[in-house]
Amino acid sequence: xxxxxxxxxxxxxxxxxxxxxxxxxxxxxxxxxxxxxxxxxxxxxxxxxxxxxxxxxxxxxxxxxxxxxxxxxxxxxxxxxxxxxxxxxxxxxxxxxxxxxxxxxxxxxxxxxxxxxxxxxxxxxxxxxxxxxxxxxxxxxxxxxxxxxxxxxxxxxxxxxxxxxxxxxxxxxxxxxxxxxxxxxxxxxxxxxxxxxxxxxxxxxxxxxxxxxxxxxxxxxxxxxxxxxxxxxxxxxxxxxxxxxxxxxxxxxxxxxxxxxxxxxxxxxxxxxxxxxxxxxxxxxxxxxxxxxxxxxxxxxxxxxxxxxxxxxxxxxxxxxxxxxxxxxxxxxxxxxxxxxxxxxxxxxxxxxxxxxxxxxxxxxxxxxxxxxxxxxxxxxxxxxxxxxxxxxxxxxxxxxxxxxxxxxxxxxxxxxxxxxxxxxxxxxxxxxxxxxxxxxxxxxxxxxxxxxxxxxxxxxxxxxxxxxxxxxxxxxxxxxxxxxxxxxxxxxxxxxxxxx
Amino acid sequence: xxxxxxxxxxxxxxxxxxxxxxxxxxxxxxxxxxxxxxxxxxxxxxxxxxxxxxxxxxxxxxxxxxxxxxxxxxxxxxxxxxxxxxxxxxxxxxxxxxxxxxxxxxxxxxxxxxxxxxxxxxxxxxxxxxxxxxxxxxxxxxxxxxxxxxxxxxxxxxxxxxxxxxxxxxxxxxxxxxxxxxxxxxxxxxxxxxxxxxxxxxxxxxxxxxxxxxxxxxxxxxxxxxxxxxxxxxxxxxxxxxxxxxxxxxxxxxxxxxxxxxxxxxxxxxxxxxxxxxxxxxxxxxxxxxxxxxxxxxxxxxxxxxxxxxxxxxxxxxxxxxxxxxxxx
Numbered sequence: 024x025x026x027x028x029x030x031x032x033x034x035x036x037x038x039x040x041x042x043x044x045x046x047x048x049x050x051x052x053x054x055x056x057x058x059x060x061x062x063x064x065x066x067x068x069x070x071x072x073x074x075x076x077x078x079x080x081x082x083x084x085x086x087x088x089x090x091x092x093x094x095x096x097x098x099x100x101x102x103x104x105x106x107x108x109x110x111x112x113x114x115x116x117x118x119x120x121x122x123x124x125x126x127x128x129x130x131x132x133x134x135x136x137x138x139x140x141x142x143x144x145x146x147x148x149x150x151x152x153x154x155x156x157x158x159x160x161x162x163x164x165x166x167x168x169x170x171x172x173x174x175x176x177x178x179x180x181x182x183x184x185x186x187x188x189x190x191x192x193x194x195x196x197x198x199x200x201x202x203x204x205x206x207x208x209x210x211x212x213x214x215x216x217x218x219x220x221x222x223x224x225x226x227x228x229x230x231x232x233x234x235x236x237x238x239x240x241x242x243x244x245x246x247x248x249x250x251x252x253x254x255x256x257x258x259x260x261x262x263x264x265x266x267x268x269x270x271x272x273x274x275x276x277x278x279x280x281x282x283x284x285x286x287x288x289x290x291x292x293x294x295x296x297x298x299x300x301x302x303x304x305x306x307x308x309x310x311x312x313x314x315x316x317x318x319x320x321x322x323x324x325x326x327x328x329x330x331x332x333x334x335x336x337x338x339x340x341x342x343x344x345x346x347x348x349x350x351x352x353x354x355x356x357x358x359x360x361x362x363x364x365x366x367x368x369x370x371x372x373x374x375x376x377x378x379x380x381x382x383x384x385x386x387x388x389x390x391x392x393x394x395x396x397x398x399x400x401x402x403x404x405x406x407x408x409x410x411x412x413x414x415x416x417x418x419x420x421x422x423x424x425x426x427x428x429x430x431x432x433x434x435x436x437x438x439x440x441x442x443x444x445x446x447x448x449x450x451x452x453x454x455x456x457x458x459x460x461x462x463x464x465x466x467x468x469x470x471x472x473x474x475x476x477x478x479x480x481x482x483x484x485x486x487x488x489x490x491x492x493x494x495x496x497x498x499x500x501x502x503x504x505x506x507x508x509x510x511x512x513x514x515x516x517x518x519x520x521x522x523x524x
Numbered sequence: 525x526x527x528x529x530x531x532x533x534x535x536x537x538x539x540x541x542x543x544x545x546x547x548x549x550x551x552x553x554x555x556x557x558x559x560x561x562x563x564x565x566x567x568x569x570x571x572x573x574x575x576x577x578x579x580x581x582x583x584x585x586x587x588x589x590x591x592x593x594x595x596x597x598x599x600x601x602x603x604x605x606x607x608x609x610x611x612x613x614x615x616x617x618x619x620x621x622x623x624x625x626x627x628x629x630x631x632x633x634x635x636x637x638x639x640x641x642x643x644x645x646x647x648x649x650x651x652x653x654x655x656x657x658x659x660x661x662x663x664x665x666x667x668x669x670x671x672x673x674x675x676x677x678x679x680x681x682x683x684x685x686x687x688x689x690x691x692x693x694x695x696x697x698x699x700x701x702x703x704x705x706x707x708x709x710x711x712x713x714x715x716x717x718x719x720x721x722x723x724x725x726x727x728x729x730x731x732x733x734x735x736x737x738x739x740x741x742x743x744x745x746x747x748x749x750x751x752x753x754x755x756x757x758x759x760x761x762x763x764x765x766x767x768x769x770x771x772x773x774x775x776x777x778x779x780x781x782x783x784x785x786x787x788x789x790x791x792x793x794x795x796x797x798x799x800x801x802x803x804x805x806x807x808x809x810x811x812x813x814x815x816x817x818x819x820x821x822x823x824x825x826x827x828x829x830x831x832x833x834x835x836x837x838x839x840x841x842x843x844x845x846x847x848x849x850x851x852x853x
Binding site: 065068069072073076162163164165166167168207209212213214219221222224225289290339343344345346347349352353354355356357359360362364365366367368369372429430431470474477478479480 | 572573574575576578579582583586598599600601602603604605607608611639640641685686688693694695714715716717718719720721723724726727728730731732733734745746747749750752818821822823852
């Protein structure tokens with residue numbers, strides 16, 4: 024097959040000593056940046072771009088892309104060990120990952136996360152090699168109308184995040200939607216709820232909010248208790264057992280598919296993929312109520328999804344020359360700075376670069392797996408560091424991270440504010456995950472609906488003209504209505520039971 | 525008594541005069557020394573890293589480093605369509621160590637539109653150079669029934685508000701271009717705004733959801749090379765080297781010139797000697813062969829203007845926008 028031949032040619036490029044070195048450097052930097060809470064891939068890639076000027080284009084791109092998907096490996100670590108997300112996309116891993124850490128199963132969680140990340144990244148790259156064309160064509164079917172329907176479906180799954188109290192989950196969901204309304208109206212361009220601050224014109228920064236709600240709030244909650252170190256339970260084996268591996272296979276496969284497919288859709292972020300994977304796992308699990316107490320599926324799924332997403336998001340860049348997300352846009356900029364124009368033409372003009380980079384995705388994922396697994400033993404030692412010291416350092420990094428998103432001190436204030444909000448919400452026992460879901464999906468939903476209405480000049484009928492949208496919306500309706508059926512069925516059963524008795 | 529005071533005030537006066545002289549000499553010397561070795565010049569870019577504005581600015585920055593012998597660091601401060609960076613730029617100390625990029629239309633729109641509540645006006649900027657003019661264009665998919673601009677105009681006339689055309693926002697350069705085109709041809713399109721950027725517009729376009737893509741020359745290099753798009757016309761006074769064979773709007777009978785352009789400015793109040801040093805460096809960078817090649821590689825249309833020409837261009841552009849802005853509301 025031609026693709027495989029080209030891929031083999033790509034491997035000869037990717038495995039050249041200096042390119043291997045660049046892949047290694049990128050992986051190490053990516054993991055490090057992922058670990059540091061708040062500092063994200065955009066900042067890392069942007070910082071490195073000038074340094075790569077002197078390098079060959081192939082080497083530069085290999086290093087930058089390795090950094091990009093490497094951050095999804097590192098982001099898991101603080102999420103699991105400290106309940107502080109290293110990466111926005113790893114926020115959902117905190118829920119079950121940290122619970123596992125408290126039970127002494129941190130090593131297992133980290134191992135499964137690393138393996139899942141590897142599988143996710145590799146499957147997405149296989150998809151790129153084998154099915155890039157058809158996948159991209161499929162993704163192109165998703166215009167604003169279909170996108171809107173997809174988001175509505177995602178929001179309907181919000182029910183899946185309910186946990187103990189449906190009312191509280193819904194309240195938090197609405198809170199997230201309210202937060203999502205801040206910013207410039209997508210059609211009229213007028214500022215809404217911005218309190219006159221231009222920093223709010225693009226909305227309340229997502230990364231500072233997540234770092235505050237999950238990260239800072241966690242630290243604030245912990246300062247109340249006299250903890251000397253995080254994990255009180257004895258650390259069991261670092262290696263996952265047969266049962267855990269068996270339980271993880273399904274989530275990893277599902278996460279890979281979800282991440283790769285959503286990565287293809289421009290506008291979807293890695294956080295959306297990992298969150299939706301979590302919800303999906305909860306839905307298919309036999310024990311949905313146990314999620315949040317340390318279910319391995321709640322770690323395996325999202326961690327795989329966010330890596331599959333990162334590698335999947337690179338597909339449209341190669342097939343269409345379009346960046347699917349702001350982070351990929353930075354990588355596209357890196358291509359352009361070296362005089363390369365990503366897109367199908369790259370395969371004709373610079374086939375060695377194109378295939379070399381693609382082959383480097385495999386190599387990079389292998390390097391990252393080898394890098395991360397043995398390090399787990401070292402990472403878990405972090406749990407032994409005295410709390411006060413550890414968290415002072417983490418807060419410092421989070422401040423830097425929040426600043427680095429847009430070089431803005433205002434974002435630090437946002438993070439602190441939401442840290443306090445998150446602390447209060449946790450004390451009042453409100454679930455935080457629904458806020459994030461609606462905060463991500465809310466703006467996407469509004470934007471796509473308004474764009475769709477621009478297309479139809481105000482006619483809502485456009486939604487029903489798209490078969491994909493109709494299918495997705497029907498699914499959403501079913502999901503929303505199904506619990507009511509169950510409720511009525513139970514009632515009739517009880518009634519007939521009573522009659523029978 | 526009186527003699528003592530006179531003596532003291534004479535001494536005071538002479539000290540004051542001497543310090544005045546020293547200051548005058550040293551500030552001239554200071555300006556002549558600009559930039560001091562080792563002191564970094566910050567270039568504020570109001571758009572995300574990796575975007576076309578950012579990439580062009582980085583190329584200029586690296587060229588300036590060689591000319592001025594000191595580091596020039598690009599700092600991205602994205603948000604509010606550039607307004608955050610423009611605010612930071614105009615509020616920075618006018619000593620030449622903070623400069624920034626100024627885009628059309630975002631820089632002009634931000635202070636013309638009262639809803640944006642900008643803290644600056646035109647006079648807050650001391651222009652240094654115009655760098656890039658990225659002409660706007662209309663494009664359709666290769667399999668589209670529209671073969672020429674006239675086909676598009678005819679279709680729009682026959683189906684008012686049905687021909688879908690993309691922009692990157694209500695006050696983007698595409699929106700202004702389309703408004704002018706509508707006025708000129710007496711047509712009405714269905715403008716679809718993709719505020720997240722041209723990438724999302726292109727995705728919808730390639731998926732067949734938009735009939736005509738309005739974008740800029742720098743956006744379609746990849747798609748043009750792979751033969752996926754047909755560019756109907758470019759809104760410039762000359763053809764583009766990147767798209768051989770593509771006519772301009774003027775050549776097809778529509779005198780329309782529109783572009784998104786990028787230049788550089790320092791905060792108002794920057795001393796003239798410093799401004800001259802900076803704009804001189806930018807002039808030399810723009811003329812260098814290496815810089816020209818790198819810009820061409822990236823699909824950026826280099827069109828240098830010195831501060832005087834840039835000021836004239838700015839005035840002209842401002843006039844056009846003042847006319848068109850009410851139409852966007």
